[in-house]
Amino acid sequence: ARDIHLAVVAGDGIGTEVVEQGLLVLDAALAGSGVGVSTTDFDLGARRWHATGETLTDTDLDAIRTHDAILLGAIGDPSVPSGVLERGLLLKLRFALDHYVNLRPGKLFPGVASPLAHPGDVDFVVVREGTEGPYVGNGGAIRVGTPHEVANEVSVNTAFGVERVVRDAFARAAARPRKKLTLVHKHNVLVHAGHLWRRTVEAVNAEFPDVTVDYLHVDAATIFLVTNPSRFDVIVTDNLFGDILTDLAAAITGGIGLAASANINPDRTAPSMFEPVHGSAPDIAGQGKADPTATVLSVALLLDHLGLHTQAKAVEDAVAADLAGRGSAERVRSTAEVGKDLAARVAG
Amino acid sequence: ARDIHLAVVAGDGIGTEVVEQGLLVLDAALAGSGVGVSTTDFDLGARRWHATGETLTDTDLDAIRTHDAILLGAIGDPSVPSGVLERGLLLKLRFALDHYVNLRPGKLFPGVASPLAHPGDVDFVVVREGTEGPYVGNGGAIRVGTPHEVANEVSVNTAFGVERVVRDAFARAAARPRKKLTLVHKHNVLVHAGHLWRRTVEAVNAEFPDVTVDYLHVDAATIFLVTNPSRFDVIVTDNLFGDILTDLAAAITGGIGLAASANINPDRTAPSMFEPVHGSAPDIAGQGKADPTATVLSVALLLDHLGLHTQAKAVEDAVAADLAGRGSAERVRSTAEVGKDLAARVAG
Ligand SMILES: CC(C)[C@H](C(=O)O)[C@@H](O)C(=O)O
Ligand SMILES: CC(C)[C@H](C(=O)O)[C@@H](O)C(=O)O
Numbered sequence: 215a216r217d218i219h220l221a222v223v224a225g226d227g228i229g230t231e232v233v234e235q236g237l238l239v240l241d242a243a244l245a246g247s248g249v250g251v252s253t254t255d256f257d258l259g260a261r262r263w264h265a266t267g268e269t270l271t272d273t274d275l276d277a278i279r280t281h282d283a284i285l286l287g288a289i290g291d292p293s294v295p296s297g298v299l300e301r302g303l304l305l306k307l308r309f310a311l312d313h314y315v316n317l318r319p320g321k322l323f324p325g326v327a328s329p330l331a332h333p334g335d336v337d338f339v340v341v342r343e344g345t346e347g348p349y350v351g352n353g354g355a356i357r358v359g360t361p362h363e364v365a366n367e368v369s370v371n372t373a374f375g376v377e378r379v380v381r382d383a384f385a386r387a388a389a390r391p392r393k394k395l396t397l398v399h400k401h402n403v404l405v406h407a408g409h410l411w412r413r414t415v416e417a418v419n420a421e422f423p424d425v426t427v428d429y430l431h432v433d434a435a436t437i438f439l440v441t442n443p444s445r446f447d448v449i450v451t452d453n454l455f456g457d458i459l460t461d462l463a464a465a466i467t468g469g470i471g472l473a474a475s476a477n478i479n480p481d482r483t484a485p486s487m488f489e490p491v492h493g494s495a496p497d498i499a500g501q502g503k504a505d506p507t508a509t510v511l512s513v514a515l516l517l518d519h520l521g522l523h524t525q526a527k528a529v530e531d532a533v534a535a536d537l538a539g540r541g542s543a544e545r546v547r548s549t550a551e552v553g554k555d556l557a558a559r560v561a562g
Numbered sequence: 563a564r565d566i567h568l569a570v571v572a573g574d575g576i577g578t579e580v581v582e583q584g585l586l587v588l589d590a591a592l593a594g595s596g597v598g599v600s601t602t603d604f605d606l607g608a609r610r611w612h613a614t615g616e617t618l619t620d621t622d623l624d625a626i627r628t629h630d631a632i633l634l635g636a637i638g639d640p641s642v643p644s645g646v647l648e649r650g651l652l653l654k655l656r657f658a659l660d661h662y663v664n665l666r667p668g669k670l671f672p673g674v675a676s677p678l679a680h681p682g683d684v685d686f687v688v689v690r691e692g693t694e695g696p697y698v699g700n701g702g703a704i705r706v707g708t709p710h711e712v713a714n715e716v717s718v719n720t721a722f723g724v725e726r727v728v729r730d731a732f733a734r735a736a737a738r739p740r741k742k743l744t745l746v747h748k749h750n751v752l753v754h755a756g757h758l759w760r761r762t763v764e765a766v767n768a769e770f771p772d773v774t775v776d777y778l779h780v781d782a783a784t785i786f787l788v789t790n791p792s793r794f795d796v797i798v799t800d801n802l803f804g805d806i807l808t809d810l811a812a813a814i815t816g817g818i819g820l821a822a823s824a825n826i827n828p829d830r831t832a833p834s835m836f837e838p839v840h841g842s843a844p845d846i847a848g849q850g851k852a853d854p855t856a857t858v859l860s861v862a863l864l865l866d867h868l869g870l871h872t873q874a875k876a877v878e879d880a881v882a883a884d885l886a887g888r889g890s891a892e893r894v895r896s897t898a899e900v901g902k903d904l905a906a907r908v909a910g
Contacts, residue, residue, distance in 0.1 A: 360721065
């Protein structure tokens with residue numbers, strides 16, 4: 215018998231509510247498989263910061279490292295200054311644990327309403343770089359608060375960092391039926407970083423000759439996401455462009471209530487982290503209104519990452535079946551009801 | 563009798579085709595007004611670069627400066643390395659002529675099809691900063707082409723630069739019925755630049771107490787652009803976010819064939835520049851297929867900037883009438899036919 219040691223960072227706002235349902239579905243998926251789950255709760259986020267001033271200590275990080283994976287709900291609260299928890303906790307986890315592949319599927323499930331009039335078949339994944347780019351925190355300001363203030367933000371891009379994420383994206387594209395990879399950047403303006411990305415994609419393409427490659431500027435990519443999202447198979451892009459494109463991708467595939475993500479360390483030198491794309495949504499927290507589906511789909515990505523493909527598929531199928539039935543539903547279910555229904559489908 | 567001295571940079575690809583129609587409509591709009599137009603053609607773009615290696619010389623720039631305004635078609639060709647014409651010509655014009663307000667209306671005209679199922683009333687403007695941010699060309703790379711390459715891009719933001727564009731955006735918001743300004747940034751990650759933008763918006767708000775302000779992270783802004791674009795009135799944002807959001811805005815309001823833009827120097831220390839948002843579209847160049855409407859709407863922005871508000875309104879009304887009739891059209895008209903029809907409507 216094998217046990218999954220799961221670090222649970224429920225976090226703030228609706229985070230706790232959706233994680234509870236994610237864990238329920240995880241248990242259901244593993245029932246009878248011989249694989250158990252043991253969880254360790256980490257009290258991280260706004261409450262902890264207010265109580266202790268800490269975001270993520272070395273002790274927390276060391277403890278998290280001993281786990282097989284992390285399930286994260288949501289981080290952030292208006293009572294905490296902007297950037298403190300994002301940079302001190304969420305991004306610190308991604309960087310410290312070397313989550314260089316931030317994987318975000320963009321899939322329109324049958325029966326789900328899209329804001330697009332004619333979405334077509336939408337089924338792509340975004341491979342967003344997770345440890346470089348404008349997210350490195352390499353910026354600063356002088357003469358703050360004066361008319362002479364200068365505030366800089368530096369995007370750092372390395373051959374090492376770009377190559378490993380590009381190779382991962384190629385491997386994912388090669389494993390999919392359409393075998394298509396789209397690089398998104400803005401190399402006509404951000405010429406240094408852009409040309410590094412471009413050259414790297416060209417070079418790594420030699421290792422994956424079956425994969426067709428194309429390129430879009432980030433501005434043009436947003437156009438295609440709303441006019442022809444079916445054109446995308448695998449997108450590889452930098453940290454900031456990936457952040458923007460994946461929120462848009464979530465919007466066109468039914469909203470952030472459904473959008474899953476995986477922060478993956480493909481080398482498995484540290485646990486990978488699975489989290490819904492949505493935030494802590496303080497406006498609806500504590501009301502049982504949050505849709506736990508994005509967290510449940512993140513649990514499917516977690517199972518996949520741990521090699522439990524059958525169980526991952528069962529969770530995704532349960533979500534697909536649940537979503538297909540929503541149009542005809544008599545009323546909107548609570549967070550717990552959706553979780554219960556999904557767990558029942560997985561078990562059934 | 564007054565004369566508008568217009569610098570014309572038709573540029574590459576469909577640039578020449580659409581500019582020709584823009585000028586036709588401009589003439590029609592001014593007929594009988596006592597205002598004439600004299601044009602100077604500037605041979606800038608791919609052809610010139612191939613012939614001479616030049617993008618924009620000091621002599622060109624000095625000559626352009628003597629004009630009242632610039633009408634630009636499109637710049638760029640696949641035969642020229644990425645970045646050469648963008649940074650050496652288009653962005654050089656914007657920076658050298660201090661076009662710090664890059665104004666891009668997002669308006670869905672009646673009768674125009676949107677890719678959104680339920681777009682609602684869409685009528686906002688994006689005030690994109692035009693002379694700072696990640697567009698400053700302040701980047702570089704070391705060990706290029708080796709496994710140890712590091713490529714950096716620096717976003718430079720100054721109190722001076724942010725304040726002037728924010729003030730312009732507030733003034734525009736104050737002059738509109740809804741009086742609403744949305745700052746778009748990513749201040750939870752790009753904390754130094756983000757906090758400068760935030761503090762500046764708060765400070766300038768005191769001068770415009772009637773204007774309601776809100777804030778969206780750039781990723782969330784893309785969601786609202788496809789789920790509830792009516793929520794936007796005036797958006798103010800940095801150069802790169804503005805680039806991305808305005809392509810998306812164009813897509814939801816009928817495509818880049820209709821999207822106009824103005825690169826404005828509000829202090830009038832140099833001529834402002836008016837250009838469609840679209841590029842040179844080499845795939846359809848020379849075939850009379852390009853829609854000149856975006857250029858014609860840019861001509862309306864040009865007339866407005868020069869104080870010719872009646873004529874600007876006549877051009878916009880002609881476009882609105884033309885667009886309203888397109889659904890029932892028997893066939894797609896050529897570039898020249900659309901231009902002729904618009905000129906006739908303006909004259910009539
Ligand atoms: C909260 C924020 C730092 C984060 C990001 O920008 O990566 C979020 O938007 C996301 O996409 O996971
Ligand atoms: C061509 C390119 C440099 C330009 C930009 O990024 O500003 C274009 O996309 C635009 O929006 O006008």
